[in-house]
Amino acid sequence: MKFSFLFVSREHRQLLSLLPALFKHALRRRSTQLCRDDRSYYITTPIFYVNASPHLGHLYSAVIADCLHRYKLLQGFKSQFATGTDEHGLKIQQAAEAAGKDPLTFCTDVSERFRHLFSSCNISYTDYIRTTQQRHRQAVEHFWSVLWNKGLIYKGSYEGWYSTQDESFLTPLQVSDALDSSGKEIKVSLESGHKVEWMKEENYMFRLSAFRSQLLDWLRGNPHAVQPERFQQAVLQLLQEDLPDLSVSRQRNRLQWGIPVPGDPEQTIYVWLDALVNYLTVAGYPHEHDQWWRVAHHVIGKDILKFHAVYWPAFLLGAGLPLPKTIYVHSHWTVEGKKMSKSVGNVVDPLECSQMFTTDGMRYFLLRQGVPDSDCDYTDNKVMKLLNAELADSLGGLLNRCTAPALNPAQVYPCFCPQSFPREQGGRAVEEDYHMLEAVKSLPAVVEKHYESMHMYKALEAISACVRQTNGFVQRHTPWKLDQRDSKDKRWQDTIVHVSLECLRIYGTLLQPIIPETSNKLLSRLGVQPEERSWAALNFLSRYQGLDCPFEGRALGVDSGVLFTRLGTQNVDKEKPKKTKKSANSK
Ligand code: MSP
Numbered sequence: 158m159k160f161s162f163l164f165v166s167r168e169h170r171q172l173l174s175l176l177p178a179l180f181k182h183a184l185r186r187r188s189t190q191l192c193r194d195d196r197s198y199y200i201t202t203p204i205f206y207v208n209a210s211p212h213l214g215h216l217y218s219a220v221i222a223d224c225l226h227r228y229k230l231l232q233g234f235k236s237q238f239a240t241g242t243d244e245h246g247l248k249i250q251q252a253a254e255a256a257g258k259d260p261l262t263f264c265t266d267v268s269e270r271f272r273h274l275f276s277s278c279n280i281s282y283t284d285y286i287r288t289t290q291q292r293h294r295q296a297v298e299h300f301w302s303v304l305w306n307k308g309l310i311y312k313g314s315y316e317g318w319y320s321t322q323d324e325s326f327l328t329p330l331q332v333s334d335a336l337d338s339s340g341k342e343i344k345v346s347l348e349s350g351h352k353v354e355w356m357k358e359e360n361y362m363f364r365l366s367a368f369r370s371q372l373l374d375w376l377r378g379n380p381h382a383v384q385p386e387r388f389q390q391a392v393l394q395l396l397q398e399d400l401p402d403l404s405v406s407r408q409r410n411r412l413q414w415g416i417p418v419p420g421d422p423e424q425t426i427y428v429w430l431d432a433l434v435n436y437l438t439v440a441g442y443p444h445e446h447d448q449w450w451r452v453a454h455h456v457i458g459k460d461i462l463k464f465h466a467v468y469w470p471a472f473l474l475g476a477g478l479p480l481p482k483t484i485y486v487h488s489h490w491t492v493e494g495k496k497m498s499k500s501v502g503n504v505v506d507p508l509e510c511s512q513m514f515t516t517d518g519m520r521y522f523l524l525r526q527g528v529p530d531s532d533c534d535y536t537d538n539k540v541m542k543l544l545n546a547e548l549a550d551s552l553g554g555l556l557n558r559c560t561a562p563a564l565n566p567a568q569v570y571p572c573f574c575p576q577s578f579p580r581e582q583g584g585r586a587v588e589e590d591y592h593m594l595e596a597v598k599s600l601p602a603v604v605e606k607h608y609e610s611m612h613m614y615k616a617l618e619a620i621s622a623c624v625r626q627t628n629g630f631v632q633r634h635t636p637w638k639l640d641q642r643d644s645k646d647k648r649w650q651d652t653i654v655h656v657s658l659e660c661l662r663i664y665g666t667l668l669q670p671i672i673p674e675t676s677n678k679l680l681s682r683l684g685v686q687p688e689e690r691s692w693a694a695l696n697f698l699s700r701y702q703g704l705d706c707p708f709e710g711r712a713l714g715v716d717s718g719v720l721f722t723r724l725g726t727q728n729v730d731k732e733k734p735k736k737t738k739k740s741a742n743s744k
Contacts, residue, residue: 198229198236199449204243207267208252211274216507222456223280227670228608232692239439241286242268246428247321250414284439297434299443309475313362315404322351324428361406368471369400388486392466433469454483485611487529517672518544524613541724553720559657570708571651573700593626604667627660659698681714
């Protein structure tokens with residue numbers, strides 16, 4: 158459409174003079190709308206205890222959160238992603254003592270190990286918090302004072318069971334009898350199996366019992382607050398039980414390694430209250446924090462559900478702050494059917510694994526095999542089989558076929574021919590080909606739904622099924638057998654390759670949050686530029702819709718080798734020192 162500005166009436170001129178103001182107004186409206194549209198996103202991992210080196214389960218929490226962060230960025234959100242280390246408490250104090258180090262040096266050493274693991278595995282956090290940082294202490298002290306000033310903390314005394322390993326208070330019903338390794342009778346937590354001790358001390362109590370009905374209202378009014386559903390049910394169940402007030406401090410003479418209670422140096426703040434506030438610290442609390450805090454989402458393991466879905470929301474309600482939007486809960490990794498444990502010596506070192514199977518390989522395995530609803534079992538063999546089948550053979554094989562010089566001598570994104578693959582049948586495409594197009598067209602929405610609910614394995618299952626269908630499409634039409642000198646055959650051959658490359662572009666784009674390096678390699682090989690890799694740029698097979706395709710005729714990117722190298726038993730034998738109980742324990 159063309160406009161002519163030659164003959165402008167008086168009314169029009171008046172209208173034109175208003176334009177800058179209208180434009181400003183529209184901009185202002187748009188920016189407030191953007192704020193309200195919640196185009197900001199804040200995702201967190203639990204902060205990791207520094208009493209031992211990172212293991213596979215820790216990497217799993219981090220990879221899930223990293224995937225959600227990358228996915229939101231691709232969708233055009235401003236996203237902030239926090240991880241870090243939980244450094245206070247009795248457990249850490251004892252571990253530092255046992256290592257003969259002063260607590261801060263000890264914490265710094267282990268915290269660095271986590272940081273190293275995360276950068277090796279492309280965990281793209283935007284903030285790494287340590288609870289020993291000054292900014293965090295300030296946030297905790299402020300948070301405490303708010304609760305105190307509202308009369309929600311009172312001086313009392315606690316008598317009951319305590320598990321140092323879990324840093325958790327337990328009711329008599331949550332405890333059972335057991336024997337320790339020397340045959341001595343002890344009490345253990347029913348849930349974690351960790352030893353508990355009877356403690357009786359004067360300390361500060363939080364009026365947790367007062368929040369029961371508000372917590373129930375929150376969960377009933379937000380059926381997706383805790384995901385998956387079974388964990389929401391588990392929290393509702395917890396709230397049916399007795400909800401006693403919570404001890405939120407320890408006597409200083411027992412616990413020195415922590416933040417002192419403001420105004421009472423004889424008491425140290427309970428490590429879970431201290432730790433949970435980390436999420437606020439990163440958001441900017443006690444200063445400006447609203448932009449991030451109102452869009453907070455937490456990823457946690459099932460063992461710390463009570464702390465996040467009962468204590469934390471109660472603290473937040475008490476402090477008058479909004480509650481997290483979602484608490485994503487994942488299950489645990491076992492090893493050959495057994496719980497991972499230092500004493501059994503079966504702890505899987507995630508750094509070692511990512512050296513054996515590549516970083517993307519481990520990320521793919523964890524997210525493809527990890528089912529949030531139930532525990533999953535780890536074996537090297539499973540990793541190898543899965544990666545060979547899905548990344549090396551299926552996805553890598555498809556790319557290799559469609560970019561091989563024999564089939565694609567010009568090394569371009571060839572042209573699509575609407576006569577060969579018309580929207581109505583009648584060309585050379587067959588019914589199954591149309592089904593494949595339908596599946597790939599709807600794939601982004603399917604993947605989006607599963608990423609949103611942390612069911613990455615379902616998203617990967619769907620992508621993997623589509624990759625198989627595309628391989629089937631190529632196999633069915635054997636484009637390498639077509640005569641390149643025959644113009645009709647050539648057009649059909651180009652169409653087959655064009656469609657396959659379009660499928661690969663969709664898979665590469667959708668897989669970016671899961672396997673960023675491999676996706677980058679794939680998309681670069683297809684000649685897809687960085688700004689063409691967002692969710693909004695997906696537009697599958699626009700030529701089939703009768704629209705232009707920006708890739709058609711474009712040169713492919715450089716060939717930088719196979720997409721994912723097949724793994725053999727030599728990978729495991731070569732890289733992995735045989736694990737002994739001692740080497741698993743040593744840090
Ligand atoms: N420091 C607390 C969290 C405080 S958050 C305010 C903590 N730390 S942890 O290091 O013990 O655990 C961190 C995360 O690792 C938790 O989400 C936990 O569920 C996860 N995992 C620990 N063992 C695991 C497996 N075996 N498998 C999967 N994840 C597991 O708890």
